[in-house]
Amino acid sequence: MPIVRVEMWPGRTQAQKRELARAITEVVCNVAHTTPEATIVVFQEIAKEDWAQAGRLASEEE
Amino acid sequence: MPIVRVEMWPGRTQAQKRELARAITEVVCNVAHTTPEATIVVFQEIAKEDWAQAGRLASEEE
Amino acid sequence: MPIVRVEMWPGRTQAQKRELARAITEVVCNVAHTTPEATIVVFQEIAKEDWAQAGRLASEEE
Amino acid sequence: MPIVRVEMWPGRTQAQKRELARAITEVVCNVAHTTPEATIVVFQEIAKEDWAQAGRLASEEE
Amino acid sequence: MPIVRVEMWPGRTQAQKRELARAITEVVCNVAHTTPEATIVVFQEIAKEDWAQAGRLASEEE
Amino acid sequence: MPIVRVEMWPGRTQAQKRELARAITEVVCNVAHTTPEATIVVFQEIAKEDWAQAGRLASEEE
Numbered sequence: 105m106p107i108v109r110v111e112m113w114p115g116r117t118q119a120q121k122r123e124l125a126r127a128i129t130e131v132v133c134n135v136a137h138t139t140p141e142a143t144i145v146v147f148q149e150i151a152k153e154d155w156a157q158a159g160r161l162a163s164e165e166e
Numbered sequence: 167m168p169i170v171r172v173e174m175w176p177g178r179t180q181a182q183k184r185e186l187a188r189a190i191t192e193v194v195c196n197v198a199h200t201t202p203e204a205t206i207v208v209f210q211e212i213a214k215e216d217w218a219q220a221g222r223l224a225s226e227e228e
Numbered sequence: 229m230p231i232v233r234v235e236m237w238p239g240r241t242q243a244q245k246r247e248l249a250r251a252i253t254e255v256v257c258n259v260a261h262t263t264p265e266a267t268i269v270v271f272q273e274i275a276k277e278d279w280a281q282a283g284r285l286a287s288e289e290e
Numbered sequence: 291m292p293i294v295r296v297e298m299w300p301g302r303t304q305a306q307k308r309e310l311a312r313a314i315t316e317v318v319c320n321v322a323h324t325t326p327e328a329t330i331v332v333f334q335e336i337a338k339e340d341w342a343q344a345g346r347l348a349s350e351e352e
Numbered sequence: 353m354p355i356v357r358v359e360m361w362p363g364r365t366q367a368q369k370r371e372l373a374r375a376i377t378e379v380v381c382n383v384a385h386t387t388p389e390a391t392i393v394v395f396q397e398i399a400k401e402d403w404a405q406a407g408r409l410a411s412e413e414e
Numbered sequence: 415m416p417i418v419r420v421e422m423w424p425g426r427t428q429a430q431k432r433e434l435a436r437a438i439t440e441v442v443c444n445v446a447h448t449t450p451e452a453t454i455v456v457f458q459e460i461a462k463e464d465w466a467q468a469g470r471l472a473s474e475e476e
Contacts, residue, residue, distance in 0.1 A: 156187035218311035280435035373466030
């Protein structure tokens, strides 16, 4: 604990995920007073055809 | 807000997802009195080998 | 299957949840060709102080 | 109800998922006094590059 | 990793949760070849008025 | 998109949640190249009696 889950569109590189994991963990530890070892970050990619806002798929917005 | 998440087996077409997103958003806006722009729908496909009911994988039920 | 999860702010009545469950199930069955018995709808209320957009808590937006 | 969701790294075989589904359903029914038919188990694989602990991706730990 | 999430209706005692956590962890370790320390179990209670099957709230089924 | 979900034990103040939302949104925008308006952060508190590691409830560890 804590567990942080980041849902985002595909396309981020390994380097971006590495930096997101590092920086989010730092923020969570500093603000919520927990330890890095107790902090888990999970990324879940959601394809644009699986994501809709205002009733329209993001894959059809462009 | 709201966020609606639909977990289902693979196999639905883009057209079905488009219609699900449209119709679910319409229902949520009408009943919960929110706006389309504030309503997000996310689809997540779960393979039949990753889904079990009564202790048996759906992929082995057929 | 399918499982539909609706996250929204508190304040909807039992009657609204009943109608959401009924209408979402109808949409899912009609479009995704499944049965009502196989369709589960779960509501999860998120307090405004637990929800942020653009980096600001919804509880402090008003 | 209940719904059990198991997030784990890829690499488990179909046989392991089958046994996990069977045994978890048995435990849940015995302890929580529910029926197998009402118990759903869902597996979600998380790639090591999508999982971080202590701010480091699991894919870069080895 | 793994993370196991159990959604169920309210009413289970602390003793039942303790036994569920113990037994699920044992199953996961035995079958998926992981360690107890790496295995997290989270319980989430869903009220019957927040749960619907076949388009009807569980709170109105009785 | 993105949606960030933070599960943690109860006890964080409104001020801590405000700062977490602000700082996580900043990190996500900087690293993943998205906009603050498109970034949602949701907090979910998990009681210690609903959280287990190594098969033991966190509420019974102290």
